[in-house]
Amino acid sequence: MNETLAGFEQRRLAELKDHITTRAAAERDRRPRRRISLAVAAGAVAAAVATVATVTSMGGGDPAYAVSKDSDGIVYVTVRDFRDAEGLSRQLADLGVPALVDFVPAGQKCRDERGTVVTDVPRGLYYPPTQIPGDKEGLGWRMQIDTKLFKPGQTFVWTLEVDPVYGWTGTSTILMHDPVAPCVLVPDDRRHNVQTVSAWPATSLRGYEVGGKTVGEVRPEIDKRGLKVTYLITEPHPDSDRLPPEIARSVPYVMYPSKQNTPVGEDWFVWQADERQPGTIRLMVTPKLNGRAGVDQ
Incomplete structure (x- = not known):
């Protein structure tokens, strides 16, 4: 997807302003956040759950992730530990979500050459990840995906990165045309x-x-x-x-x-x-x- 330099700079400035607003709110609460927050609300719709998959985290306690699918084809995902990204990818695929989930440690990034971005994403196919309500540690993400809206030959790419400066986690969600290359980790040379x-x-x-x-x-x-x-x-x-x-x-x-x-x-x-x-x-x-x-x- 092509983007003019001016448009790119405007978008990055808007993101930067939103980021600083989030940090200022954290300071007012005197409870600093340790990750970037993408504040996009998604309404939860009550429905009968057809399938549920959970994986226990390495340290016990809350599960590393939980995936469920309701009778309308909506998949709900809650993730607290992305280190089993491959397992989460398989669980999503089993529930009808053609997905790749990647975990990127601090100081690294995915090599850029992965595929072509879908520009006409259907409205409601997925919502950007949001915080888990009541998650005191602030390390988890949740989102929902409508499996009915995927077109053949599309893959949902979900990447979580660890910020090399502060250690919080940020996430990106992209819909891509197949084939999608795997995430090849390379040294992070970004600013x-x-x-x-x-x-x-x-x-x-x-x-x-x-x-x-x-x-x-x-x-x-x-x-x-x-x-x-x-x-x-x-x-x-x-x-x-x-x-x-x-x-x-x-x-x-x-x-x-x-x-x-x-x-x-x-x-x-x-x-x-x-x-x-x-x-x-x-x-x-x-x-x-x-x-x-x-x-x-």
């Missing part, structure tokens, strides 16, 4: 936005401002507190001059997974820190600060 998120403060560095200091200045404080340190290597957002000021301030930097092995110098700048794991501080560092982020070099 990922890095936000200024006050919902994830470096709690162990509370009272010590890291923004604008060099790595050489911050490391002694971290060592004094007996903490370990890791780095997220970033660089100023290349489109910051074209973005609205509020967006540029919220997403001042980007990261590339392929550049994370770059040696970090003592003269590099720290602009944010978080504690992703207890006892380990992650410093977001860059050789050059972004003036629009509110800190000039």
